[in-house]
Amino acid sequence: MxxxxxxxxxxxxxxxxxxxxxxxxxxxxxxxxxxxxxxxxxxxxxxxxxxxxxxxxxxxxxxxxxxxxxxxxxxxxxxxxxxxxxxxxxxxxxxxxxxxxxxxxxxxxxxxxxxxxxxxxxxxxxAYGDTYIANADLKDGVAIDNPAMIKAGFRTGDKIISIDGKTVENFDSDMNMNVIMAKHVLIERDGKQQTITMPTDFVDQLSKTEKGLLIGIRKPYAIGKVAEDSPNQNLKPKDLILSLNGQKIKYFDEAKAILDSNKGKAISAVVLRDLKETPINLKVTKEGKLGVVVGGLDLKSLEKLGYYKISTKEYGFFESIPVGLEKGKDQLVGYGKQLKMIFNPETKAYKQVGGFAAIFNIFPTSWxxxxxxxxxxxxxxxxxxxxxxxxxxxxxxxxxxxxxxxxxxxxxxxxxxxxxxxxxxxxxxxxxxxxxxxxxxxxxxxx
Known part of the structure; x- marks a missing residue:
């Protein structure tokens, strides 16, 4: 289907x-x-x-x-x-x-x-307006998991200030593509600003890593599913892990270091279950895992939990005209930059040129x-x-x-x-x- x-x-x-x-x-x-x-x-x-x-x-x-x-x-x-x-x-x-x-x-x-x-x-x-998170509301920065991004110099917790001199006002779906096409990205890390110069062959490096977002929002450690062979059957779907081994965690990425340092050990934890904080004991596997699938919380759920403020801007018919024209112009300029990269041998972007299968794969499996x-x-x-x-x-x-x-x-x-x-x-x-x-x-x- x-x-x-x-x-x-x-x-x-x-x-x-x-x-x-x-x-x-x-x-x-x-x-x-x-x-x-x-x-x-x-x-x-x-x-x-x-x-x-x-x-x-x-x-x-x-x-x-x-x-x-x-x-x-x-x-x-x-x-x-x-x-x-x-x-x-x-x-x-x-x-x-x-x-x-x-x-x-x-x-x-x-x-x-x-x-x-x-x-x-x-x-x-x-019809849809704009749904976004104001960049200023990302108090704890963004999530960076992609190896090519890490190699370029980005880290989880970085705040993206500007891309090629253009201030980033909102975190939206265009940010990832803008970074791919960028020459310079200004970030803030630990209260200090620094400029990251993007590698010339970044597109080629990116193609050799796993797929997915380059830049994402940091999400809590929410349980989506407990594996059948998990040693932690006391966890339940929709549990939200608030602390591990006495250390409070707000985001999933903060749990990795704690779990890695407690491989094969039993640790204490606190989870939010049915809106109540519940203490439980957990067993960390030898691989530093809990044997669970992390749940994908949507933006509305994250807003309810107090992580982010989701802004939605609706436009009247006449208001939508300049907004749509601006969006079209940005996409046109962006595609022009992509072509320029493809025709520049130094970027090696020509390796990522795709045909009908690439276009087919853009479309999602749900309507x-x-x-x-x-x-x-x-x-x-x-x-x-x-x-x-x-x-x-x-x-x-x-x-x-x-x-x-x-x-x-x-x-x-x-x-x-x-x-x-x-x-x-x-x-x-x-x-x-x-x-x-x-x-x-x-x-x-x-x-």
């Missing part, structure tokens, strides 16, 4: 993005009286799952979910229809339209992608419209930016040649465009093989 939910979200998001992107080409093409021969969701290599001709356009669904396309008459595209291009140009063809009209048609897809992303962020601000729309908005930005790259066979490649034509007044020959399209197609296939090859390699080696 989990895989069905995950796959449903993946296909729904992908279909939505493809259809709207292609509509971005289709609508201006029709407005400029340019014939559109095909409009397809997914690729119809050899055959289609569904097709129906309405007017001059065949609408259909292909069987290969690697994208979609519109076939515009008189345009050199991935169809490489040389027979059509060899005929006398017709007034309804793309090649006979003024350069400015062709430019608008080619920019239509990515324009829709960016507009869609901003609309989603505005809608999310209006959440908030998460779905958040991922879809980000993918829409990614699709828009990638299509703008000046590579022949991508929208950006066509735009590059059209801008040359507009500036110079000279139109590249059909033969040149055909060769450029072929080179771009080979390059795209190579990138596709590389990205999906990375997915396969990571699946095999488990990283």
């Amino acid at each position: 989990d895989i069905v939910i995950k796959l449903s979200q993946f296909l729904l998001s992908l279909s939505l993005l493809i259809i709207l992107h292609e509509l971005g080409h289709f609508i201006p093409a029709k407005l400029f009286k340019t014939r559109v021969e095909k409009f397809y969701l997914f690729f119809d290599v050899k055959y289609s799952l569904f097709k129906k001709k309405i007017g001059e356009t065949e609408y259909g669904i292909g069987w290969l979910p690697l994208g979609g396309y519109v076939k515009i008459s008189g345009m050199i595209d991935e169809s490489m229809d040389k027979e059509q291009m060899a005929q006398e140009p017709q007034p309804w063809e793309f090649r006979t339209k003024p350069a400015w009209q062709r430019l608008i048609i080619m920019l239509g897809g990515v324009t829709v992608n960016f507009i869609l992303a901003f609309i989603i962020y505005i809608g999310m601000a209006f 959440s419209w908030e998460v779905f729309w958040s991922i879809t908005a980000l993918l829409s930005i990614m699709l828009g930016v990638m299509n703008l790259l000046p590579i022949p066979a991508l929208d950006g490649g066509h735009v590059m040649f059209l801008l040359y034509e507009i500036v110079s007044g000279k139109k590249p020959s059909d033969k040149f465009l055909e060769n450029a399209q072929m080179v771009g197609f080979v390059l795209l296939i190579s990138l596709l093989l590389f990205a999906n090859g990375n997915d396969i390699y990571k699946a095999i080696v488990g990283k």
Whole structure:
């Protein structure tokens, strides 16, 4: 069932993005009286799952979910229809339209992608608002467990003051990505501020460690489940450990040192059970464990226990517009930084480029419209930016040649465009093989 939910979200998001992107080409093409021969969701290599001709356009669904396309008459595209291009140009063809009209048609897809992303962020601000913990309320700092973060110089209890000079106001879901992309992070430790310079190859180091949040909030030692072979069957789910061996603990991370120094021993403890402090005796295993699974308390539970103050900011319709636009801008700039890292060999970030499996794995196994729309908005930005790259066979490649034509007044020959399209197609296939090859390699080696 989990895989069905995950796959449903993946296909729904992908279909939505493809259809709207292609509509971005289709609508201006029709407005400029340019014939559109095909409009397809997914690729119809050899055959289609569904097709129906309405007017001059065949609408259909292909069987290969690697994208979609519109076939515009008189345009050199991935169809490489040389027979059509060899005929006398017709007034309804793309090649006979003024350069400015062709430019608008080619920019239509990515324009829709960016507009869609901003609309989603505005809608999310209006529907869900913002839930966060004010950074100032993290009195005892954050939790750091990832080995790559520890190697970079971070420690549990650090307070994140600023990232690349920008003051951190709130602890939210963007903090981890901002740190990954950062060059410098200002922290406070033991009352003193210091700057941590992030390693150039931090993304590569991160890929070699276990997955999970780089920076988390510190949580109490709450019991989620007691293992069947645990020596501490007197513990119960939802117990909250307040002290071990006479030492008070507020957070789970504070228990490790106490347990490590009492391996194989019996120790006293105090737990909060049914809102009452209850003294009990515990046995520490030879590995320094209690034989329990730590319970994952949600933010509301932590707020009730007095650990954090959870702030929720709701926005009216007009208030949500600037909030959504700001969120979209931040995501767009952030993705631009990611691409810059990927194209910089020193970062080794290119090793983490993923294909369709990587996108598929972004989606959760439980359905959440908030998460779905958040991922879809980000993918829409990614699709828009990638299509703008000046590579022949991508929208950006066509735009590059059209801008040359507009500036110079000279139109590249059909033969040149055909060769450029072929080179771009080979390059795209190579990138596709590389990205999906990375997915396969990571699946095999488990990283």
